[in-house]
Amino acid sequence: MRAIATGSPSGRFAAGRAGSLLRGAALACFVSLAGCATAPDRPIEGAADPLEGVNRAVFALNDGFDRAVLRPVAYAYKEAVPGAIRQAFGNFLRWLRSPVILANDLLQGDLEQAGVTASRFAINGLTVGLADMARDFGLRHRDEDFGQTLGVHGAGEGFYLVLPLLGPSSLRDAAGTAVDAFFLDPLNRIRAEEAGWRLAAARRGAEGVDFRALYFEEVDDLRASSLDYYARVRSIYLQQRRAAIHNGAPPLDESLPDLSEEFDLPAFGGGEKAWAETAPPDEGTPREEGAAAEIVEPEPEAAETAAAPPAAAPPAAEAGEAPPAPAEDTQIAAAPARGVHLASYRSRADAMKGWRVLSGKYPDDLGPYEPEAIRTETGVGLFTRLYTAVGAPEPALSRLRDRIRAGGDYAAILAVPADGMGGRWR
Amino acid sequence: MAMTGLLRAFLLAVAVAAPLCGAVQASERGARAEAFVAALTGEALAVIADKTMKPDTRHRRFAELLYRDFDLHWIGRFVLGRNWRAAEDDQRAEYLALFAETIVFTYSRRFEAYDGQMVRVTGHREGKRKKYVFVFSEIYDPEGAGPVISLTWRLFAEGEGFKIADVAIEGVSMGIAQRNEYASVIQRNGGRVDALIAAMRTNLERLRADG
Numbered sequence: 001m002r003a004i005a006t007g008s009p010s011g012r013f014a015a016g017r018a019g020s021l022l023r024g025a026a027l028a029c030f031v032s033l034a035g036c037a038t039a040p041d042r043p044i045e046g047a048a049d050p051l052e053g054v055n056r057a058v059f060a061l062n063d064g065f066d067r068a069v070l071r072p073v074a075y076a077y078k079e080a081v082p083g084a085i086r087q088a089f090g091n092f093l094r095w096l097r098s099p100v101i102l103a104n105d106l107l108q109g110d111l112e113q114a115g116v117t118a119s120r121f122a123i124n125g126l127t128v129g130l131a132d133m134a135r136d137f138g139l140r141h142r143d144e145d146f147g148q149t150l151g152v153h154g155a156g157e158g159f160y161l162v163l164p165l166l167g168p169s170s171l172r173d174a175a176g177t178a179v180d181a182f183f184l185d186p187l188n189r190i191r192a193e194e195a196g197w198r199l200a201a202a203r204r205g206a207e208g209v210d211f212r213a214l215y216f217e218e219v220d221d222l223r224a225s226s227l228d229y230y231a232r233v234r235s236i237y238l239q240q241r242r243a244a245i246h247n248g249a250p251p252l253d254e255s256l257p258d259l260s261e262e263f264d265l266p267a268f269g270g271g272e273k274a275w276a277e278t279a280p281p282d283e284g285t286p287r288e289e290g291a292a293a294e295i296v297e298p299e300p301e302a303a304e305t306a307a308a309p310p311a312a313a314p315p316a317a318e319a320g321e322a323p324p325a326p327a328e329d330t331q332i333a334a335a336p337a338r339g340v341h342l343a344s345y346r347s348r349a350d351a352m353k354g355w356r357v358l359s360g361k362y363p364d365d366l367g368p369y370e371p372e373a374i375r376t377e378t379g380v381g382l383f384t385r386l387y388t389a390v391g392a393p394e395p396a397l398s399r400l401r402d403r404i405r406a407g408g409d410y411a412a413i414l415a416v417p418a419d420g421m422g423g424r425w426r
Numbered sequence: 427m428a429m430t431g432l433l434r435a436f437l438l439a440v441a442v443a444a445p446l447c448g449a450v451q452a453s454e455r456g457a458r459a460e461a462f463v464a465a466l467t468g469e470a471l472a473v474i475a476d477k478t479m480k481p482d483t484r485h486r487r488f489a490e491l492l493y494r495d496f497d498l499h500w501i502g503r504f505v506l507g508r509n510w511r512a513a514e515d516d517q518r519a520e521y522l523a524l525f526a527e528t529i530v531f532t533y534s535r536r537f538e539a540y541d542g543q544m545v546r547v548t549g550h551r552e553g554k555r556k557k558y559v560f561v562f563s564e565i566y567d568p569e570g571a572g573p574v575i576s577l578t579w580r581l582f583a584e585g586e587g588f589k590i591a592d593v594a595i596e597g598v599s600m601g602i603a604q605r606n607e608y609a610s611v612i613q614r615n616g617g618r619v620d621a622l623i624a625a626m627r628t629n630l631e632r633l634r635a636d637g
Contacts, residue, residue: 047606140574217539225532225633227625231610235603243597248576349511 047238048159055162059230062167063223066212074212088130090210094141095121095129096187096203103184104144108152113142142247146184147176151245160234168237339372339390340400341414344383348373351386358409365403374417390416455583456550459559462588463579466495467545467563474540484537489530497582497589498526504591505605506619509612513619521619524626531633544568545577558582558591
């Protein structure tokens with residue numbers, strides 16, 4: 001990631017003794033903020049982007065800069081300079097990063113990789129970094145920066161940030177970039193006043209051109225084929241950082257979550273009809289959905305409940321106290337399956353939202369079971385009842401009902417009609 | 427006593443064999459998954475690398491591979507995310523059709539830039555719930571010069587074979603990236619799926635026009 005490039009008067013000021021104090025304070029600020037950013041990364045849900053308005057504006061500026069300056073320069077570079085020389089120059093730039101990479105390897109406690117970095121520095125140093133001979137020894141380049149170091153030590157990204165010229169970043173990674181530039185990179189410590197900063201800026205600019213030339217078509221393609229280029233880049237950047245923190249091998253079941261948790265899709269093979277009828281369940285945490293789920297009436301079932309049921313379960317939903325349910329369930333034909341009635345809703349969609357809330361609240365109790373939404377004509381109208389554990393043995397039903405009641409929510413064991421109006425949703 | 431000893435030995439053998447059976451099955455599935463990915467990437471590269479093929483033919487062959495080995499309906503629904511539930515049936519149908527075509531056009535754009543890269547499969551891993559198999563592979567330059575790019579495939583079993591649910595390049599999931607993007611488009615347009623469909627149509631036309 002390109003570092004701060006300031007050729008401004010503040011840069012000169014910073015170079016002085018008072019400047020080191022300033023930098024120390026800035027560092028303390030950044031690092032403490034980044035340390036607070038321990039929100040778990042949520043690639044599936046989308047990024048935390050509270051500054052989206054500002055970010056989009058800066059992103060647009062950067063994109064303008066890319067079209068006007070960076071892309072043409074990269075194109076000229078690509079066309080005019082032979083591939084071998086560009087490769088050598090890229091190797092050189094990567095070699096220059098070795099001290100920063102080594103420092104971060106050590107700060108992450110990765111002694112093995114530190115050894116690799118040190119060896120690469122030494123071996124490739126024989127050609128001043130122009131030839132990547134270390135690669136032939138199986139020592140591959142792996143970039144590290146302080147943002148990754150913070151990530152390894154548990155700091156979440158905080159929130160997404162787009163930096164002017166430097167591009168996509170995050171609260172944590174911007175702090176990391178600053179630390180790398182001001183503290184960890186010996187090349188930036190060349191105290192030749194302005195020349196030191198100019199050199200750093202030139203180096204970062206060169207890295208930008210090198211990158212742009214290397215991924216010339218890919219960036220163009222991404223821009224052309226995106227519906228929302230900003231959102232696409234944001235997702236890619238944040239995912240890529242997570243992968244980098246895990247050194248390219250993110251624990252697949254976490255960073256790329258095992259989708260079966262959210263998507264318990266039945267097996268395919270039913271053709272068009274099958275996928276039309278089986279929709280993937282909602283994502284998003286149950287608690288977030290709670291506010292939207294309307295519980296119309298947790299029906300007190302006179303035959304089953306001794307005491308009146310408590311009010312509706314999800315915190316933000318309203319509960320209507322419905323009149324006692326008519327005894328229509330007991331009129332159904334002999335020996336229907338029995339299940340636990342959790343609540344009633346106006347629609348199937350609401351029922352599923354309610355299921356999400358409840359199964360989030362009772363993951364162990366409700367986890368093994370599937371929801372069933374059955375349209376039922378009750379004495380007070382047509383509702384969608386949410387059942388679960390239909391057909392389970394009686395002890396299991398009783399246990400489930402008791403557990404949910406103990407949690408303060410309504411539950412009752414009812415006979416489940418075999419053909420509810422409108423069919424069953426599974 | 428001898429009978430009990432024999433019985434005990436038999437039970438022990440069964441107890442040990444049972445988990446082993448599972449393990450053997452899993453690694454056999456893993457090997458098949460690796461073979462599946464290797465076959466697909468081999469076929470795809472053959473299509474991409476064939477400069478003698480007419481662009482139309484190449485595009486069509488590539489689309490066939492995509493439809494055959496990727497579960498585009500599943501991926502489309504995953505990408506649409508929570509908005510799938512809000513969508514009407516005809517919206518869903520149109521979305522899936524547009525989605526599939528977008529995928530084909532997006533990836534077939536890159537054919538011209540093909541420069542002799544190859545793909546090799548390097549391993550696999552079972553998913554946590556045994557529902558998915560992850561296959562690891564790399565794009566590399568046989569000349570040895572360019573960067574090595576890791577590709578991770580997420581497969582689920584379908585009948586005797588597999589379907590691809592997702593591809594991650596260097597740890598970046600294409601499915602997740604597109605999902606975040608589409609969610610953003612819908613959210614910025616007042617939660618309307620129609621707005622996404624319109625944007626997809628416009629985008630597809632542009633992709634088609636670019637050839």
